[in-house]
Amino acid sequence: MGLKQNLHKLKEKYRGTKMAPAFNALHTFLYMPNETTHSGSHVRVVDDLKRTMNTVIMALVPCLIFGIFNAGYQHYAAIDGTLRLDPLANFFTWDNFALGALKVLPLVIISYGVGLLIEFIFAIINKHEVEEGYLVTGMLVPLIVPIDIPLWMLTVAVIFGVVIGKEVFGGTGMNILNPALTIRAFLFFAYPTWMSGDKVWVHGAKEMTGQPDAISGETILGSLAQNQEPIYSIWDSFWGFIPGSVGETSTFLILLGAAFLIYTKIGSWRIMLSAVIGALAMGLIFNGVVNAGWIQEGNTFYGLMSETFWHHLVIGGLAFGIVYMATDPVTGSQTNMGKWYYGFFIGFISVLIRVFNPAYPEGVMLAILLMNVFAPTIDHYVVQGNIKKRMKRLKAKTA
Amino acid sequence: MSKDIKIKKGLTIKLKGEAEKTISSAPRSRTFSIKPSDFHLIIPKMVLREGDKFQAGDTIFYSKSDESIKFVSPVSGTLAKIERGAKRVITNLLIEADTQDTYKDFGVLNPESSSADAIKARLLESGCWPFIMQRPYAVIANTEQEPKAIYVSANTTAPLANDVDFSLNGKEKELQAAVTALSKLTKGQLHVGIGKSGSSPFKGLKDITLHTVSGPHPAGNVGTLINKVQPVNKGEVVWTVAPQDLVIIGELLLTGKFNAERTVALSGSEVKAPKYYKTKIGSEVSTFLYDSGLNSENVRVISGDVLTGAKISPKGHLGYYSNTVTVIPEGDDYELFGWNKPVFDKISTSRALTFSWLMPSKVYDLDTNTNGEHRAFVMTGIYEEVFPLDMYPLQMLKACMVKDLDQMEAMGMYEVAPEDFALTEFVCVSKQPHQQIIRNGLDIMYKEIG
Numbered sequence: 001m002g003l004k005q006n007l008h009k010l011k012e013k014y015r016g017t018k019m020a021p022a023f024n025a026l027h028t029f030l031y032m033p034n035e036t037t038h039s040g041s042h043v044r045v046v047d048d049l050k051r052t053m054n055t056v057i058m059a060l061v062p063c064l065i066f067g068i069f070n071a072g073y074q075h076y077a078a079i080d081g082t083l084r085l086d087p088l089a090n091f092f093t094w095d096n097f098a099l100g101a102l103k104v105l106p107l108v109i110i111s112y113g114v115g116l117l118i119e120f121i122f123a124i125i126n127k128h129e130v131e132e133g134y135l136v137t138g139m140l141v142p143l144i145v146p147i148d149i150p151l152w153m154l155t156v157a158v159i160f161g162v163v164i165g166k167e168v169f170g171g172t173g174m175n176i177l178n179p180a181l182t183i184r185a186f187l188f189f190a191y192p193t194w195m196s197g198d199k200v201w202v203h204g205a206k207e208m209t210g211q212p213d214a215i216s217g218e219t220i221l222g223s224l225a226q227n228q229e230p231i232y233s234i235w236d237s238f239w240g241f242i243p244g245s246v247g248e249t250s251t252f253l254i255l256l257g258a259a260f261l262i263y264t265k266i267g268s269w270r271i272m273l274s275a276v277i278g279a280l281a282m283g284l285i286f287n288g289v290v291n292a293g294w295i296q297e298g299n300t301f302y303g304l305m306s307e308t309f310w311h312h313l314v315i316g317g318l319a320f321g322i323v324y325m326a327t328d329p330v331t332g333s334q335t336n337m338g339k340w341y342y343g344f345f346i347g348f349i350s351v352l353i354r355v356f357n358p359a360y361p362e363g364v365m366l367a368i369l370l371m372n373v374f375a376p377t378i379d380h381y382v383v384q385g386n387i388k389k390r391m392k393r394l395k396a397k398t399a
Numbered sequence: 400m401s402k403d404i405k406i407k408k409g410l411t412i413k414l415k416g417e418a419e420k421t422i423s424s425a426p427r428s429r430t431f432s433i434k435p436s437d438f439h440l441i442i443p444k445m446v447l448r449e450g451d452k453f454q455a456g457d458t459i460f461y462s463k464s465d466e467s468i469k470f471v472s473p474v475s476g477t478l479a480k481i482e483r484g485a486k487r488v489i490t491n492l493l494i495e496a497d498t499q500d501t502y503k504d505f506g507v508l509n510p511e512s513s514s515a516d517a518i519k520a521r522l523l524e525s526g527c528w529p530f531i532m533q534r535p536y537a538v539i540a541n542t543e544q545e546p547k548a549i550y551v552s553a554n555t556t557a558p559l560a561n562d563v564d565f566s567l568n569g570k571e572k573e574l575q576a577a578v579t580a581l582s583k584l585t586k587g588q589l590h591v592g593i594g595k596s597g598s599s600p601f602k603g604l605k606d607i608t609l610h611t612v613s614g615p616h617p618a619g620n621v622g623t624l625i626n627k628v629q630p631v632n633k634g635e636v637v638w639t640v641a642p643q644d645l646v647i648i649g650e651l652l653l654t655g656k657f658n659a660e661r662t663v664a665l666s667g668s669e670v671k672a673p674k675y676y677k678t679k680i681g682s683e684v685s686t687f688l689y690d691s692g693l694n695s696e697n698v699r700v701i702s703g704d705v706l707t708g709a710k711i712s713p714k715g716h717l718g719y720y721s722n723t724v725t726v727i728p729e730g731d732d733y734e735l736f737g738w739n740k741p742v743f744d745k746i747s748t749s750r751a752l753t754f755s756w757l758m759p760s761k762v763y764d765l766d767t768n769t770n771g772e773h774r775a776f777v778m779t780g781i782y783e784e785v786f787p788l789d790m791y792p793l794q795m796l797k798a799c800m801v802k803d804l805d806q807m808e809a810m811g812m813y814e815v816a817p818e819d820f821a822l823t824e825f826v827c828v829s830k831q832p833h834q835q836i837i838r839n840g841l842d843i844m845y846k847e848i849g
Contacts, residue, residue: 004733028772032737036730036767040817040834041824042705043412043558043727046745046753048771050738052778052828055751129772173775173829264750268780334779334793383794387809394632 004031021123025130049172053132055266059257060139060247060324066240067247068104071147072096074243075203087241103203104246107142110151114158115141122167133172133179133330134162140180140324143247144317144365145187146200153194157187177372178331181365188365198222201243219243220315221354221362227303237314248320251313258323267327270336271343275322276313278347283309286355304355312351321364322347331372337385338378346371402610404592404627406787409615410822412558412746414705414727415668415764420565422662422675425690428682431474431494432716433459438529439838440538440845443470443489447478456503456525456657459492467542471526473659473680475501494681502656510580510652518580518652525651529719530644531581534625534637536845537816537838546638548587548629551578553601553642554594554612556619560704561664561722563642564597566675571600573649574642580652581640582606592624601642617787622819626788631814643722663717665691667705667726668764669698681716684724688713693726699767701725706821707834730768738771745770748781748826774829782823788814792823796833799840804847807840817841 007027014020027033028050037044073096077083083090090096115138116130123130141158161183166175188195198218199205220237223230232242240250248254261267286305289295295305313319326332326346333342346367353363435443443460447453454475462468476496484490505525510518522528523542533540540546555562567574582589588608593599595613602609610628612618621639631637640648643661650658659680666673671692678687684700693713701708702718705725709718717724740752746763747753755761782792790811798806817834824833 004735008733028738031733031735032768032770033772034731034733035769035772036699037769038710040707040832041821042699042701042708042710042725042767043414043746043765043825044769044771044830045826045828046742046747046755046770047749047751047826047828048738048769048830049774049777049828050771051751051753052749054739055749129774131774133777171775173777264752265781266749266751270780329779330777332779335791336780336783339780379794383791383810386789386791386811389789390630390632390809390811393630394634397632397635 007031008034018124021127021129022120025120025123049132050135052266053135055264056136056261056324057139059260059267060136060143062253062256063143063247063250063320064104064108064139066250066253067143068100069093069096070240070249071100071103071203071246072098073100073241074147074201075099078202078205084241087236087239091241099203103147104142106151107145107149107154107246108139110154111141111158112138114155115162118159118162118167119171122171126171128171131172133166137162137179137183141183144180144184144245144320146195147203147246148200148206149187149194153187153191157183157190160186173330175330176376177369178325178328181325181369181372184365185369201245221304224303224307224315227298227300234311234314237311245317245320248317251319254319254323261323261327267323268329268332268339268343270339271327271332271346272322274340274343275326275347275350278344278349279312279318279322279351280309280347281344282348282351283307283312286351301355312354316354316362316364318347318350318354318362318364321350321368325364326368326371331375333375333378333382335379335382338375338382341378342371342375345374402608402628404610404612404618404624406612406614406618406623406627408784408787409556409617410748410785410826411556411615412706412825413760413762414558415762416666416670416673416726417559418561418664418666419672419674420562422566422677423687423690425663425676425678425682425687427498428496428678428686428716430479430683430716431472431476431496431679431681433470433473433492433494433681433719434716435460435489435492437719438462438470438539440842441468441470441529445481445489449478449481451478452476453478454501454503455659456505458526462539465542467523468528468539469524469526470529471503471657473657475499502658505651505655505657507655508580508652510576510583513580513583515583518583521652522580522648525657527644527648527651527657530640530648532639534622534631534639534816535813536841536849537818538845540638541636544636546585546587547631547635549581549585549589549638549640550592550621550625550628551589551601551607551640551642551645552592552612552619552621552624553599554592554619556594556616557704557706558616559664559666559723559725560619561643561662561675562597563722564594564599566662566664566722567600567642567646568598569600570646570649571603573646573653574600575604575606575649576652577640577645577649578604579606580648581638581645585638590624590628592619592621594619614787617819617822620818622814622816623787626814630789630811633808633813635813641720641722644720661717661722663687663721664723665726666723667701669694669726669728678717680719683714683716684711685714688724688726695728697729697731698726699729701727705765706825707818728764728766730766732768734768748784769830771828771830773831776829776831778828781826781828785822785826786819788819790814792820792833795840796820796823796831796836799836799843802840802843804844807844808848812840812844815841 165182
């Protein structure tokens with residue numbers, strides 16, 4: 001084992017120097033470190049943060065691969081509509097993959113490259129080890145942006161998101177807002193024309209605007225918001241053969257990811273379940289409003305309000321947000337009781353924003369960011385419940 | 400009166416090398432050691448000087464803050480050396496033992512007919528007081544406060560720990576004397592928790608309230624017993640005594656001798672023939688370590704169990720309160736792709752390519768590797784699964800880290816000891832030192848409030 005010894009010697013050589021965190025970050029990817037316990041519990045479980053984050057990444061890989069195929073498929077299908085007649089036969093093709101890879105891989109590389117560079121710089125400045133939080137963020141970011149987003153925009157957004165969203169608070173574990181959503185929110189408010197509308201979800205749509213072979217890349221939510229019948233069926237939406245952000249279209253794969261995260265006990269089933277309940281509840285309320293006749297056809301909100309309540313879970317990015325981003329343990333509620341409230345309101349508010357904000361029909365991003373801010377408050381009241389119980393006990397004793 | 404307590408949350412860690420249920424006598428140790436650090440927050444005031452001779456039971460030092468709390472020698476011999484560390488803090492008292500013990504005679508005291516004051520005075524002068532711990536703060540009991548109740552947990556659930564049902568078998572007379580005496584020191588009851596199965600030596604005793612505690616570890620922790628019987632409120636004090644220490648107290652009352660004899664479980668995967676040894680407090684562990692034999696050189700010797708014990712050298716001495724010595728492999732080696740490959744031979748509470756959940760009855764051989772680096776708290780919900788007390792462990796740890804005294808007090812800091820957080824430390828993904836955090840938190844409270 002020459003490599004092991006040599007790396008060990010290098011580690012000892014650079015111990016305490018400025019570059020030590022950078023070296024250790026690479027070293028620990030190859031070898032689990034030789035650190036031993038000193039006090040307290042002398043044995044420890046095998047789980048560490050790297051393994052945890054790695055599990056989430058594994059749950060995301062199917063979405064990424066599907067997203068690559070879908071990027072190509074949406075482009076070619078927009079030009080030649082007959083491809084949509086048999087999506088299954090025309091989806092997993094080399095052409096789709098080649099085009100998709102050409103567009104998606106740069107996003108992945110930029111996301112990881114820029115984000116990890118900042119992590120390394122901050123680790124060196126603050127003299128702590130490089131923490132693993134960005135491994136998941138870096139994977140999420142390319143999956144939640146439109147395919148044609150210019151790389152420089154993504155670079156600026158990643159820098160903003162990592163520095164302002166995370167490092168200013170002290171790095172992984174200390175941040176208030178989900179960094180991936182901070183990045184997306186930055187893009188959304190700084191460059192709205194690149195982040196919404198009907199021309200950004202399919203590669204090439206923007207360039208071809210006005211040309212004879214112009215293509216439409218309307219998403220289902222976009223159509224509904226304009227009270228138009230979407231051209232995709234709910235099954236297309238479930239399998240994911242629809243335009244949208246790179247990796248969030250396939251509800252089926254997201255469900256698989258959710259099952260994997262729950263099975264491995266890495267993702268919180270409480271948050272996922274309560275968010276689904278919240279979304280269904282809001283959907284049912286809107287359906288009820290339409291059925292009661294309070295909202296008529298022709299009303300601005302009619303299209304989205306009348307959508308069958310459970311469709312909300314399948315269309316748009318809600319499922320992706322619930323499974324991969326609402327469950328972020330750092331920015332979410334940290335008490336088991338709090339997770340129920342936190343998740344419920346994410347689902348509830350997502351659908352609410354979706355319906356009442358026609359300019360931007362996907363509400364899950366804002367809903368999660370909003371609940372990120374409220375998560376500590378929810379936890380506070382949950383812990384207060386326990387504290388009150390203790391006070392009552394004390395009173396009963398002294399009385 | 401007997402009550403059943405059942406806990407669901409927790410984790411029983413099954414480790415290789417459980418001590419076989421036979422008792423051998425360890426050879427007499429040449430030197431003995433007393434480490435003042437075993438007595439948390441006690442500053443020793445020396446009575447003896449280097450070179451002084453003494454009998455077993457003679458006072459070596461007393462507590463600077465309360466002169467009535469005396470610490471006595473477990474054997475007769477000579478004080479060979481007072482070892483000091485930074486700022487001249489005494490780190491170790493080394494005793495060269497006589498070949499045969501002579502005992503100081505404190506006189507017989509019948510606990511049935513003696514008054515509380517007489518018993519208390521006897522415990523103090525004979526050096527038995529340090530066996531009584533108190534909550535809040537998990538320190539040696541304050542001599543001026545009367546406890547609301549006294550708790551003894553005689554239920555072994557910690558991994559590879561001393562099974563007191565076995566090691567205290569036949570000590571019923573001493574235990575009875577001790578519990579009768581201690582029960583006079585409180586207006587409340589003396590609660591004893593025992594395991595569901597087995598023949599606990601406490602079963603037939605009087606003057607106690609017996610509870611059967613079942614469930615995974617930490618069902619055997621005294622903190623769990625207190626929390627389930629009657630949690631400590633602000634302003635209250637409860638005492639806890641370890642069952643093996645009751646034997647020493649009982650023998651002192653019955654015979655007048657401070658007999659520091661311990662039946663120690665020598666366990667762990669690195670011990671060739673793990674079994675029980677009769678020895679004395681503070682003896683060299685090598686006297687029985689090499690009698691059983693070790694499998695390799697690169698080992699961690701722990702005075703205590705793997706969750707709460709202290710690291711000692713193979714040439715070191717048994718801690719003052721320990722009744723277990725565990726020897727496990729050191730994990731000071733790198734493991735290629737240890738963070739992402741599937742793992743079958745280590746314990747995990749997740750299923751992230753770890754498969755210990757498939758084999759609930761498998762016995763593991765864990766080493767001291769942390770299996771990852773220290774990180775900020777990230778994962779949530781994992782501590783609650785192994786924490787049976789009615790409070791929020793993660794929030795408590797964070798309150799301790801930021802030294803928020805009000806929050807610590809409100810969330811139940813008076814009820815806990817560091818050992819209650821041993822399991823959360825074991826399962827911690829961020830490899831945070833939970834017990835140290837709680838200890839520091841308790842110390843700050845003790846300083847500011849206590």
